[in-house]
Amino acid sequence: xxxxxxxxxxxxxxxxxxxxxxxxxxxxxxxxxxxxxxxxxxxxxxxxxxxxxxxxxxxxxxxxxxxxxxxxxxxxxxxxxxxxxxxxxxxxxxxxxxxxxxxxxxxxxxxxxxxxxxxxxxxxxxxxxxxxxxxxxxxxxxxxxxxxxxxxxxxxxxxxxxxxxxxxxxxxxxxxxxxxxxxxxxxxxxxxxxxxxxxxxxxxxxxxxxxxxxxxxxxxxxxxxxxxxxxxx
Amino acid sequence: xxxxxxxxxxxxxxxxxxxxxxxxxxxxxxxxxxxxxxxxxxxxxxxxxxxxxxxxxxxxxxxxxxx
Numbered sequence: 159x160x161x162x163x164x165x166x167x168x169x170x171x172x173x174x175x176x177x178x179x180x181x182x183x184x185x186x187x188x189x190x191x192x193x194x195x196x197x198x199x200x201x202x203x204x205x206x207x208x209x210x211x212x213x214x215x216x217x218x219x220x221x222x223x224x225x226x227x228x229x230x231x232x233x234x235x236x237x238x239x240x241x242x243x244x245x246x247x248x249x250x251x252x253x254x255x256x257x258x259x260x261x262x263x264x265x266x267x268x269x270x271x272x273x274x275x276x277x278x279x280x281x282x283x284x285x286x287x288x289x290x291x292x293x294x295x296x297x298x299x300x301x302x303x304x305x306x307x308x309x310x311x312x313x314x315x316x317x318x319x320x321x322x323x324x325x326x327x328x329x330x331x332x333x334x335x336x337x338x339x340x341x342x343x344x345x346x347x348x349x350x351x352x353x354x355x356x357x358x359x360x361x362x363x364x365x366x367x368x369x370x371x372x373x374x375x376x377x378x379x380x381x382x383x384x385x386x387x388x389x390x391x
Numbered sequence: 392x393x394x395x396x397x398x399x400x401x402x403x404x405x406x407x408x409x410x411x412x413x414x415x416x417x418x419x420x421x422x423x424x425x426x427x428x429x430x431x432x433x434x435x436x437x438x439x440x441x442x443x444x445x446x447x448x449x450x451x452x453x454x455x456x457x458x
Contacts, residue, residue, distance in 0.1 A: 168413060172409070172413075175409075179402065198395045198397075198398055199395075199397045199398050201398055202397075202398055202401050202402075205401070205402065205405060209405075231445060231448045231449055231452065232445070233442035233445040236442065236444075236445065248408075248409075248412050251408070252405050252408060252409070255401065255404060255405060255408075256401050256405060259397050259398075259400060259401040259404075260397070260401070262397060263397040263398075298444055299444060300444060300447065300448045300451070303444065303448075362409075366412075366413070366416065369416050369417070369420065370416065372420060373416065373419050373420050373423065375442075376420065376423035376424060376427060377423060378442045379423075379427055380423060380426055380427055380430070383427065383430045383431065383434065383436075384430075386434065386436075387430070387434070
């Protein structure tokens with residue numbers, strides 16, 4: 159896919175993310191002063207939730223890519239696997255970072271080891287870290303790809319588990335405020351800013367996934383050319 | 392720290408994070424494109440599309456199927 163399209167996705171996504179921040183600070187209503195320990199820090203929500211949403215998209219891409227490689231031996235599948243792992247790591251870290259800072263402000267502690275949602279999402283991010291670092295430290299080969307694809311396939315089990323965690327076990331992480339089945343508890347202006355954030359992060363992550371796939375293709379070309387040079391020596 | 396201080400730290404960290412991530416990705420792409428161009432020019436080759444591991448895997452599957 160063309161460079162202009164990739165840059166277009168990234169640029170549009172970035173502008174959307176910055177607009178979300180602006181709207182979150184300047185336009186969306188603040189929460190009631192007695193509703194939270196740290197009402198100002200609540201505005202982190204406009205970044206935390208869309209980045210978690212983007213992480214789930216990235217992990218879905220990782221799953222599809224892993225399956226395509228493992229079952230179909232598809233080169234595009236392997237590129238999707240790599241792109242999904244890298245995007246999952248970046249968005250997962252953004253979610254964890256924003257969550258721990260909010261936790262510090264609101265709960266007085268950045269992490270609660272007894273909370274299911276926090277721990278399953280943390281594990282997902284660690285899985286992405288393992289896949290990104292593992293691929294860079296291992297020589298490329300069929301066995302290496304099969305091993306990492308298996309982790310990509312089985313690791314995806316954590317995604318639905320993470321999604322339903324706050325619906326089943328509300329321990330420390332707040333329960334869902336959208337897609338609750340009862341209309342949700344979110345003010346309509348807040349929901350609008352959140353929607354703009356989710357769309358922006360989706361566009362941005364698509365741009366990154368396309369760029370990452372392009373880079374993997376380039377790396378494979380360099381490797382192929384290197385082999386040709388070695389053969390001709 | 393006050394709530395606003397936490398918020399500022401979080402947002403500055405994340406904006407810097409996505410800026411570095413995007414910059415790194417583009418720098419990697421540009422660097423690889425320059426290397427490929429240099430190698431292909433020196434070898435007098437046209438652009439090639441190849442994932443040698445996928446080709447190797449497909450060949451291995453074919454060999455198994457044909458016994």
